[in-house]
Amino acid sequence: MLRRTLLPLAGAALAALLAGPTHAQQKTEITFARFFGACEGDYGTSQDVAKARGECGVMTTLVNLFNATNKDNILVKPQIVEWGPYYQQLNARIAAKDIPTIAVMHTAQLGDYTRYVEELDPVLKEAGIDAGDFTPNARTGVTVGGKIYAMPWDTHSWLWHFNIGLFKKAGLVDAEGQPLVPKSLDEMLAHAKTMKEKTGKPYIVIATSGPGDFANSARGYYSWLYDQNGSIFPSGYESANFKTPESLNAFRAFEALSKGEHITKGLDGSGALGGFMNGIGAVYMTGTWRIDDFLASSQKPGSALSEGYTTRVFPSLFQTKSVWTDNHSWVLPKGGTTPANRKAALIFLKFLWDHNFDWARGGGHLPARQSLMADYAKLPLRQNVIDIPSFGRALPHEVRRQFGFQNMIGEEIANIINSGKTAEQAADAAQERSVALLRGR
Amino acid sequence: MSTYRKGRSTADRLLFLATAILAAIWIAPIVWVVGLSFKPNEILMRTTGGIAMPPFTLKNYSDILAASSVFGWMLNSAIVAIGQTVLTLVIASLAGYGFARTNFRGRDTLFLIVLAALAVPEQAIIVPLHTMVAQADLHNSYAALIVPRLAFPFGVLLMTQYFRAISPEIEEAALLDRASRFKIFWRIVLPLSVPAQVTLGIYTFLHAWNDYFWPLVSATKPEMYTLTIGLASMQTNFAQTEGIGFLMAQAVFAGLPVLILYLFFQRYIVSAVAGGGSKS
Numbered sequence: 001m002l003r004r005t006l007l008p009l010a011g012a013a014l015a016a017l018l019a020g021p022t023h024a025q026q027k028t029e030i031t032f033a034r035f036f037g038a039c040e041g042d043y044g045t046s047q048d049v050a051k052a053r054g055e056c057g058v059m060t061t062l063v064n065l066f067n068a069t070n071k072d073n074i075l076v077k078p079q080i081v082e083w084g085p086y087y088q089q090l091n092a093r094i095a096a097k098d099i100p101t102i103a104v105m106h107t108a109q110l111g112d113y114t115r116y117v118e119e120l121d122p123v124l125k126e127a128g129i130d131a132g133d134f135t136p137n138a139r140t141g142v143t144v145g146g147k148i149y150a151m152p153w154d155t156h157s158w159l160w161h162f163n164i165g166l167f168k169k170a171g172l173v174d175a176e177g178q179p180l181v182p183k184s185l186d187e188m189l190a191h192a193k194t195m196k197e198k199t200g201k202p203y204i205v206i207a208t209s210g211p212g213d214f215a216n217s218a219r220g221y222y223s224w225l226y227d228q229n230g231s232i233f234p235s236g237y238e239s240a241n242f243k244t245p246e247s248l249n250a251f252r253a254f255e256a257l258s259k260g261e262h263i264t265k266g267l268d269g270s271g272a273l274g275g276f277m278n279g280i281g282a283v284y285m286t287g288t289w290r291i292d293d294f295l296a297s298s299q300k301p302g303s304a305l306s307e308g309y310t311t312r313v314f315p316s317l318f319q320t321k322s323v324w325t326d327n328h329s330w331v332l333p334k335g336g337t338t339p340a341n342r343k344a345a346l347i348f349l350k351f352l353w354d355h356n357f358d359w360a361r362g363g364g365h366l367p368a369r370q371s372l373m374a375d376y377a378k379l380p381l382r383q384n385v386i387d388i389p390s391f392g393r394a395l396p397h398e399v400r401r402q403f404g405f406q407n408m409i410g411e412e413i414a415n416i417i418n419s420g421k422t423a424e425q426a427a428d429a430a431q432e433r434s435v436a437l438l439r440g441r
Numbered sequence: 442m443s444t445y446r447k448g449r450s451t452a453d454r455l456l457f458l459a460t461a462i463l464a465a466i467w468i469a470p471i472v473w474v475v476g477l478s479f480k481p482n483e484i485l486m487r488t489t490g491g492i493a494m495p496p497f498t499l500k501n502y503s504d505i506l507a508a509s510s511v512f513g514w515m516l517n518s519a520i521v522a523i524g525q526t527v528l529t530l531v532i533a534s535l536a537g538y539g540f541a542r543t544n545f546r547g548r549d550t551l552f553l554i555v556l557a558a559l560a561v562p563e564q565a566i567i568v569p570l571h572t573m574v575a576q577a578d579l580h581n582s583y584a585a586l587i588v589p590r591l592a593f594p595f596g597v598l599l600m601t602q603y604f605r606a607i608s609p610e611i612e613e614a615a616l617l618d619r620a621s622r623f624k625i626f627w628r629i630v631l632p633l634s635v636p637a638q639v640t641l642g643i644y645t646f647l648h649a650w651n652d653y654f655w656p657l658v659s660a661t662k663p664e665m666y667t668l669t670i671g672l673a674s675m676q677t678n679f680a681q682t683e684g685i686g687f688l689m690a691q692a693v694f695a696g697l698p699v700l701i702l703y704l705f706f707q708r709y710i711v712s713a714v715a716g717g718g719s720k721s
Contacts, residue, residue: 037677037684041500041507056677078663082673085657092658096575212681269682270489277487293486293683 027075028344031336033090033100034059035083049358055289058362066351074344084212087403090333099336101345107141107327108406110149111397117331120148127346129353135389138368141327144397150329151349153356154365156288157325157388158219158314165307166282170198178310185253185317192262195282204263205281207272208417214410216272217254217417219324220285221409223314224250226322226393232405232434237398240405240434242427246318251416251423253317258417265418279304285314288388289364291381311381313388325392327368404437478502478689485685501690505672510663514671515698517583517660521667522649524587529596529645530638537600538626542612552601558594563654571658581665586656590649596641603637604630639709650699668695 037056044060046052047068052061063076079100081089087109093099094116105113120142124131131139131148138152160181167179172191174180182188192203206220207213225232230246233239241247257263264272264281276284277297284290291311298309314323330349337345352359353369360367360376366389367376377386395402412426412433421429476492477485478501505511539545540552570589571580579585607630615625631638656667666674672691680688703710 035678037680038508038675039504039677040509041504044507044509054677079661080663080674081657082670082676083678085654089657089661092571093661095571096580096661098575098580098661207682210681269679270485270685273682274485274487274489289679297487 027073028341029075029077030101030341030344030348031079032063032076032348033079033081033093033103035081035086035104037083038078038080049355049362052358052362053292055363058359062352062355062358066348070347070351072344072347074347076348094333094335097335099333101332101336101341102348103331103333103336104153105150105329105331106403107150107152107329107397108394108402110142110329110331111144111402112400113331113333114144114149114397117149117333118337120150120332123332123346124148124151124349127350127353129350133369133371135366135368135370135373137325137389137392138327138329141325141394142329150331151353152368153328153330153352154359154363154368155325155327155389155392156365157323157385157392158223158285158287159291159311159385160314161276161284161286161290161294161311162309163276163279163282163284163305163307164310165305166195166199166201166279168307170195170282177308179312181312181315182317183315185249185256188253188315188317189256189260189262192257192260196260196262199282201279202262202264202281203283204257205267205272205276205284206264206417207267207269208264208410208414209266209271210268211407213269213272214407214414216285216410217413218406218410219287220254220314221250221413222324222393222395223322224253224317226324227316227320228318229320229322233396233399237396237400237438239438240431242430242434248423248427249318251413251426254413254416255423255426258420263417277304287364288366288385291385292364295380310384312384322391322393323388325388325394328365329368401437405434408433408437474689474692477686478693480686482684482686486683489685498686501686502694504687505675505690505694508671508675510666510671511668513664514666514668517586517665518650518668519698520583521586521652521656522646524583525590525649526642526646528587528591529593530642532591533593533596533600533641534631534634534638535626536597537602537604538630540597540601541604542609542630543622555594555597558592559598567654567658574659580659581662585659586665586667589655590652593645596645599637599641600634603634607633636712643710646702647699651695 036059039054039056039060043052043057043064045064046061047065049058049061049065052058059078063078066074067076086104090100090103105117110117121131129151134142134152135155137155139148141155142148142150142152162179164173164177164179167173168177170191172180172194180191182191188203195201195203207216225246228246228249230244230250232242232244232247234241234244242251254263258265264275267275272284273286273290275281277294284294294305294309294311297303298305300306316322330352332345356367356369357372357375359365360372361379366382366385367373370389373386373389377383395405399405409430412421412430415421415429416423416426473492477489479497479499480492481496481498481500484496536555540548540555574580574585574589579588611629611633612625615629620628651669652667653669653673656670660666660670663671663674672695675691676688677684
C-alpha cells in the first residue's frame with residue numbers, strides 16, 4: 001500500500017526535478033556591476049525611492065523597486081565592488097570573459113574602454129531613451145569620436161562650501177550676508193589674508209594626505225586650468241605639458257595659498273571633513289555630493305556651521321568660467337549580454353533613465369537629463385550649481401589613464417601644500433611622471 | 442647577595458615597565474579602532490576623538506550582519522584559509538625535507554630557483570596567472586583561490602632550514618633499522634618540526650585570511666567573495682569620511698575569527714614561536 005502511494009509521488013517528484021523549474025519561475029537575470037557600496041541594513045528591502053538618501057541608498061532601493069515591480073520577469077543581480085579597485089576588477093573580468101551585463105563607469109575612464117563596451121546610439125533608441133535630453137556636459141562625457149558609448153547618469157563637479165559664520169566674522173560678506181566669492185587670484189589671497197587676520201583660521205580646508213585625497217587638489221587644479229582655457233595637452237595627446245603658463249598659474253595658486261598658511265596641511269579626508277564641520281577653516285573644497293550633509297549640519301544648534309552654510313561653483317579666478325566635471329554612466333560591456341537577456345538589460349536601463357531625478361536628489365549629483373534641471377533647481381542650494389552642465393569640462397577622451405593623471409597631479413599639489421615644493425618643481429615632476437603615464441598609449 | 446637581588450629586581454621592574462609601555466603603544470590603535478566601531482558615523486564625521494564618551498551604537502555591526510552574504514563570505518574565507526594552510530604545510534614540508542635531506546640531480550639549482558622566486562613580487566605575475574586561471578575556466582571557484590597560493594617559496598625555505606638544523610644522526614639510526622625515507626619523515630622528522638609547522642601555519646593562515654588582491658580579481662561573483670572583498674564591497678564611495686565607524690566595525694569583524702583562533706591556540710602559538718626562536 002505504502003509502496004503504491006509513494007512510488008507515484010516519487011515518480012512525479014523526479015519528473016518535476018528533471019523538467020526543471022516551471023516557466024513561471026524562470027527569471028531573466030542581468031548582472032549589474034557597480035560601486036557605491038552596499039547598505040542592506042538600511043535599505044535591504046526598501047522600495048521607497050523618495051525616502052532613500054545617499055548613493056548607496058538610492059541605488060539599492062532602485063534595484064529593489066525594479067526587481068519587485070517589473071512585469072517582464074527580470075532579476076537584476078548587483079555585483080558590488082569597492083570603489084578604489086573597481087576598474088582593476090572590471091579589467092580582470094573582461095580579460096576572463098566573466099563580463100557583467102551592465103556596468104557603471106566614470107566618463108573620465110570611458111576613453112580607455114571604447115574597445116570593450118558597446119556603442120549605444122542604436123541601443124538607446126531601441127530602449128526608448130531620448131539622447132536629445134542629455135545635458136551638454138553629459139553628452140560630451142559619454143561621446144567618444146562622435147559616438148555614444150554610455151548612458152549618462154549624472155554630472156558631478158567641484159565646489160566651494162562656505163562657513164558663513166567665519167565669513168561674517170571676517171567681514172567678507174555682501175549686503176545680504178552671503179560670502180564674497182573672489183574673482184581673481186589676488187582677490188582670493190586678499191580674502192584669505194583678511195580671514196586669517198580676523199578669525200585666525202585658514203581660508204581653505206582641503207584633504208591632501210591620504211591616497212584617496214589626491215583627487216581633491218587635482219580637481220581644483222583642473223578647474224583653474226580650464227578657467228584659463230588651458231590644457232595639459234596643447235600639442236596633441238602623445239605628450240603632456242605641465243609647464244604652460246596656465247598650468248603654472250594653477251600650481252602657483254596652491255603655492256600662494258600654502259605659503260601664506262591659508263590652506264590646511266596634512267589633513268586626510270576624515271580630518272578635513274570633520275575639521276570643516278568643526279569650524280577649523282572657512283571654505284571646504286569638495287564636490288556637489290556634500291551639500292546635503294553640510295546643510296543638515298548647519299541646521300543643528302551649536303554646530304560650527306549653525307550661523308549659515310552655502311555653496312558656490314569653484315570660483316573663476318581667471319578669464320573663462322569653467323570647472324572640473326566627471327559623470328557616472330552605465331555601459332554595456334561587449335560580451336555581457338546574450339540574446340536572452342539583452343532586452344532585459346535595455347528595460348532596466350530605461351527604468352534607470354526614468355529615475356534619474358531620484359539619483360540626483362538622493363545621490364547628491366546633478367541630473368544627466370536637461371528636462372530635470374528645473375526640478376533639480378528647486379532643491380536646497382542647487383540653484384547655485386545648476387549651470388555647471390553648461391560650462392563644466394573634463395579631459396578629452398583621447399587622454400588615457402585619466403585617473404592616473406588625477407592622482408599624479410594631486411600628489412604634486414600635496415607636495416606643494418605639505419612639503420613646500422615650489423610650483424615650478426611640481427610642474428617639472430608632473431612633466432617627468434606624465435611620460436610614464438602616456439607610455440604605450 | 443642582597444645587592445644582586447636588588448639590582449636584579451630593579452632591572453626586572455624596568456623591563457616590565459618598558460614592556461608595558463611597548464604593549465600600550467601597540468594596543469592603543471586597536472583600542473581606538475574598537476572604540477570607533479561603536480560610535481555613530483554622523484558623530485565621527487565631526488570628530489574621531491572621545492571614543493569613551495557616549496553616544497554609542499551597535500548599528501555599524503548590525504549593518505554588517507544585515508548583509509545577507511556575510512556568513513557565506515566568512516565561510517569562503519575559512520575554506521580558503523584552511524585549505525591553503527593545510528596544503529601549504531604538506532607541500533612545504535615535503536619539499537623542505539627533500540631539499541634538506543635527499544640528494545638528487547639539480548637539487549641545488551632547483552633550490553636556487555625556489556629562493557629566486559622569493560624576489561618576484563605578486564604584481565609581476567598577476568596578469569599571466571589571471572590568464573592561466575581564466576583559460577582553465579577556474580575563476581570564481583575555491584580552486585582558483587587556493588591553488589595559485591600554494592607556490593609559497595618562503596614556506597619551502599623555512600622548512601628546509603628547519604629540517605637541516607635537525608641532527609641527521611636520529612635519521613641515520615632509523616635508516617640502519619631499515620625504516621623507509623617516508624617513514625622517517627612521517628614518524629621522526631615531522632613531529633620534531635611541529636614548532637616550524639605551527640609558525641608556517643599561522644603565517645599562511647593569516648596571509649590567506651587577509652588576502653585581498655587575488656580574490657578581488659578572481660572571485661568576481663558576490664557568492665564567491667571572501668570576507669575581505671565582501672566587506673570592502675559594502676563600503677560607500679566616501680567611507681573614509683562618512684563611514685568611519687562602519688569601516689572600523691568591518692576591521693574588528695574581519696579580525697575577530699583570527700583573534701578567537703589565537704585565544705584557542707595561544708599556548709601552541711606562543712610555544713611554537715618561542716621554540717622556533719631558540720631552535721638550533
